[in-house]
Amino acid sequence: MDELQELKKIKSPCVSICKYNKNNYCVGCKRYMNEIFDWFDYSEKMREAVMKDLVSRDIDKPR
Numbered sequence: 001m002d003e004l005q006e007l008k009k010i011k012s013p014c015v016s017i018c019k020y021n022k023n024n025y026c027v028g029c030k031r032y033m034n035e036i037f038d039w040f041d042y043s044e045k046m047r048e049a050v051m052k053d054l055v056s057r058d059i060d061k062p063r
Contacts, residue, residue, distance in 0.1 A: 010040060011047070013054055023057075030057040 014036075017028025025032045031039070035050055042050070 011051075012039060013051060025057065030054045 013029040013031065015028040017026065019027050020033070021027050026036065029036070031050065031054065039047065
C-alpha cells in the first residue's frame, strides 16, 4: 500500500470547517493549528491523547 493510502487510514477529528476562534483553535475540530499541521507526524499514542483532550475544549471559553 502506498503512503497516501496509509495516511487516509489515520483517524482525524477534522470536519472541514477550518475557522479559528479567539482561543486560536479550530471551531470545527477544536485542534490548535500546530496539532492540525503535525497530525500525520504524531504517533498513534499522541493522536489519541489529543483526541481525548478535545472533549474538554470549549469553543467559547478562553483557556
